[in-house]
Amino acid sequence: MAKEVVSFKKSRIVQTTFLLLLMGFLCSFVPEENWILLGFNVVLSLTIGFVFFLLWRYNRQNSKRYFSLLSYFMLVALSVFFSIPLFRVFADSFIFWIALFFLIAMAAIPYFISERIARGVQNPTKSALGRVYMITVPLIIGFGTILFLNANLSANPDAFTISIFLFFGAVFFLFIAPILLITPERMNELNK
Numbered sequence: 001m002a003k004e005v006v007s008f009k010k011s012r013i014v015q016t017t018f019l020l021l022l023m024g025f026l027c028s029f030v031p032e033e034n035w036i037l038l039g040f041n042v043v044l045s046l047t048i049g050f051v052f053f054l055l056w057r058y059n060r061q062n063s064k065r066y067f068s069l070l071s072y073f074m075l076v077a078l079s080v081f082f083s084i085p086l087f088r089v090f091a092d093s094f095i096f097w098i099a100l101f102f103l104i105a106m107a108a109i110p111y112f113i114s115e116r117i118a119r120g121v122q123n124p125t126k127s128a129l130g131r132v133y134m135i136t137v138p139l140i141i142g143f144g145t146i147l148f149l150n151a152n153l154s155a156n157p158d159a160f161t162i163s164i165f166l167f168f169g170a171v172f173f174l175f176i177a178p179i180l181l182i183t184p185e186r187m188n189e190l191n192k
Contacts, residue, residue, distance in 0.1 A: 004063040011056045011066070016074050017049030023081045027166070030085040031159030037088075041081060048077045064184045072180035075173040079107075082170035085163035095146070099167065102143055106136075107174045114178035119190050136175070140168060 024041030028034055051073055059066040083103055090096045110117060182190075 003061065006056065006060045006063045006066050008056065011052075011060070012070065013049065013052040013056060016052060016070060017045060020045035020048055020074065020077050020081070023078060027081040027084050030162050030166075031089055034088075037084065041084075044077065044080065048073055062184075068180040068182075068184075072177050075177040075180070079170035079173040079177070082166035082173070085159065086167040089159050089163045098143065098146065102139070103167075103171065103174070106171045110175050110178045114182060115186075115190060117176070118179040118182055118187060122187070122191055140171065 021042065024045045025038060028038035028041050052070055055066060055069050055073070059069060083099075086099055087096055090099065
């Protein structure tokens with residue numbers, strides 16, 4: 001089953017690229033419309049769509065690997081789109097720099113512990129993933145509390161709520177994305 005060939009029709013390139021275009025479009029209008037950002041998001045979505053096509057061309061003989069790589073690039077692109085509203089809401093605040101540091105940390109750290117995260121996803125009760133959760137959950141709660149207390153800095157409180165929700169989605173996507181880079185063979189080894 002892992003070596004199943006993926007046809008273009010079943011590759012989900014068009015649907016996933018459309019999803020990225022839609023999310024990029026929506027995130028360009030929070031807190032207010034920005035046509036330059038919309039152009040950037042469209043170009044990014046189409047570029048990732050081209051990457052999807054290249055992934056399909058080189059990995060269509062191995063369906064598990066292809067779909068894990070497709071999902072990886074989709075999650076990373078969505079995390080970029082989802083983090084933009086928070087940065088726009090807090091552009092003139094120290095929260096911007098805290099959020100940027102936090103996002104960079106959550107983008108980098110999971111790559112070093114991706115196999116432990118994968119073991120935790122596969123078998124949550126028998127891994128050290130609990131320690132990772134014990135570190136990241138208080139950080140997310142603390143960061144959310146700081147953001148909530150500084151909500152009055154925002155000119156648009158409705159955009160504030162949406163941007164917080166999207167930012168935590170981006171952090172979650174960045175946390176789980178590295179496990180999609182692990183090959184199916186290595187995942188089988190980790191499960192033993």
